[in-house]
Amino acid sequence: MLKGFRDFITRGNVIDLAVAVVIGAAFTAVVNAVVTGLINPVISMFFEADSLNEAMQVELFGGSVLSFGLILGAIINFLVVAAVVYFVFVMPMNHVKQRAEERIRSGQPPAAGDPPTPTEVELLGQIRDLLAEQAGSAQTGGKHAGS
Template identity: 45%
Template sequence: MLKGFKDFLLKGNVLDLAVAVVVGAAFTAIVTAFTENIINPLIASLGGADEMGFGFQITDSPETFVNIGAVISAGINFVIIAAVVYFILIVPYNHAKERFLTTEEAKATDIELLTEIRDLLADRPLARE
């Protein structure tokens, strides 16, 4: 029973769920607040005296403003969230996986497993219909 639970934890199902919850809820709100209140004003200051920020306007209508600063902020959001997820979840997961896997599981490669499957299938008689 505990072996099954260990396998469940180390196969990545829990990690996938944790990544989705963390990225979707907590870090997105924090990083968005950071970029909107700190990064966006810094990027908008690059736009000079333009009150709309860093970008350009295609026509006289304000709806045609191409906001380059928002795209840069979204990229910064993504990098920060990806870094947090990597260092908080993925690195510890990989460390735990290396520590708790048996030596046989760690040494088995895809090629070895496929070779074993091929040999087992070769030993079976062909079923004729």
């Protein structure tokens, strides 16, 4: 039971998820700082409110308030997060991946950290050898069992 739990915890996906959660929490602090230090002062300049949460409010008859500024703030937060994730993580990774694919297509040797990629002929040869080895061990096992 403990071995299964240990295997689950040390599986790569769980570790990656934990790292993503920690990075996400740290990233949230950065986004909040950008909104508090940059966006809210601009909003207060135009809408005469301290933050988007207090801007563009419409009072209804029952005393309720529609907060369009709150919605706009959430949209801006989302766009800031999405832009940073794209430009800091996705775009550079796509660029690295594209360069590696171009290197493979052009026949250039892989970069220093890349594992060597076997050719189709090498893979087919390995499959042939494994099949021959399996067929040989099956015949040898059959002869020993009958003796």
